[in-house]
Structure formats: structure tokens, C-alpha cells
Amino acid sequence: MKERRLRIIGALVVAGACLSICVTTSHAQIKSASGKVAGVVNDTLGIPQLGATVELISESAGARSAVDFLTNTQGVFRGERVAPGLYSVRVTLAGFLPTLEQHVRINAHVTTVVRVQLESMFASLDQLRRAPSSATVESDDWKWVLR
Numbered sequence: 001m002k003e004r005r006l007r008i009i010g011a012l013v014v015a016g017a018c019l020s021i022c023v024t025t026s027h028a029q030i031k032s033a034s035g036k037v038a039g040v041v042n043d044t045l046g047i048p049q050l051g052a053t054v055e056l057i058s059e060s061a062g063a064r065s066a067v068d069f070l071t072n073t074q075g076v077f078r079g080e081r082v083a084p085g086l087y088s089v090r091v092t093l094a095g096f097l098p099t100l101e102q103h104v105r106i107n108a109h110v111t112t113v114v115r116v117q118l119e120s121m122f123a124s125l126d127q128l129r130r131a132p133s134s135a136t137v138e139s140d141d142w143k144w145v146l147r
Contacts, residue, residue, distance in 0.1 A: 036082060036110070037111070039076070039113055040074070041075045044118075048073070050073050055089070055090040056079060059086040059087060089116070091118065095120065097123075099116055
């Protein structure tokens with residue numbers, strides 16, 4: 001009877017040791033199956049932008065998590081241990097129009113590089129301005145008014 005209990009306890013110890021090895025191995029595989037993201041944020045003149053908020057939003061149906069980064073003095077941001085999948089990258093900074101890059105694929109064991117160009121809020125106003133017409137008006141409309 002005592003010998004049987006020792007065998008059962010020995011079998012449980014071996015099973016526990018095997019289980020802990022399997023859990024450690026699968027946890028290590030999950031950690032190593034992540035990817036990295038890095039990028040740079042510039043304005044239209046190519047000047048790096050400090051302090052831009054870069055939001056990495058998962059596009060998968062089940063996960064609605066977002067990770068935020070800030071750009072450094074060179075306009076660079078980095079993120080490690082990002083789960084592989086499709087993401088949207090939203091960049092915001094005061095004085096600039098928000099920018100959205102969709103369908104950015106993050107792969108395991110790879111650093112995905114994203115380059116974002118921010119457009120000034122005032123650039124959209126410049127498009128609304130009309131340049132003065134250089135053509136001379138040769139219309140007869142003013143002559144009819146005088147008659």
C-alpha cells in the first residue's frame with residue numbers, strides 16, 4: 001500500500017515537472033512570436049516632429065486595444081512586443097491635420113517601419129486661396145452698361 005502511494009506521488013511529480021516545462025516553452029514561444037514597429041513622423045518639408053502622438057489600433061474583430069507612442073526629437077517612435085496582425089496607425093499633433101494609415105501589417109520577428117507625413121492645418125487653407133488672374137479682362141459687358 002505504501003509503495004503504491006509512493007508511485008502515485010512520483011507520477012504526479014513527474015507530470016507536474018513536464019507540465020511546467022510545457023507551460024514555460026509555450027510562454028517563451030508566445031513572447032518570441034511578437035513583432036516590432038518603428039517609424040518617423042515628418043511634416044511636408046521633411047522636418048521631424050517632436051511630441052506627435054502615434055496610436056497603434058488593432059484591426060482584428062476581437063481585439064480593440066490601442067497602444068500609444070510619442071515621437072522623440074528626431075520624430076522617431078518605437079514599439080516592441082506587438083502582436084502580429086493588421087493595425088491602423090493614427091498620428092496627431094497640434095497644428096497639423098490628423099493622419100491615418102490603415103492596414104499596416106505587423107509580422108512576427110520583424111520590425112515594421114512606418115513613415116508618416118503630417119500636413120499643416122494651414123495647408124488646406126492655401127488650397128482654397130485663388131491666385132489673382134493674370135489675364136486682362138476684355139469683356140464687352142462694361143460697354144453695354146455705359147450705353
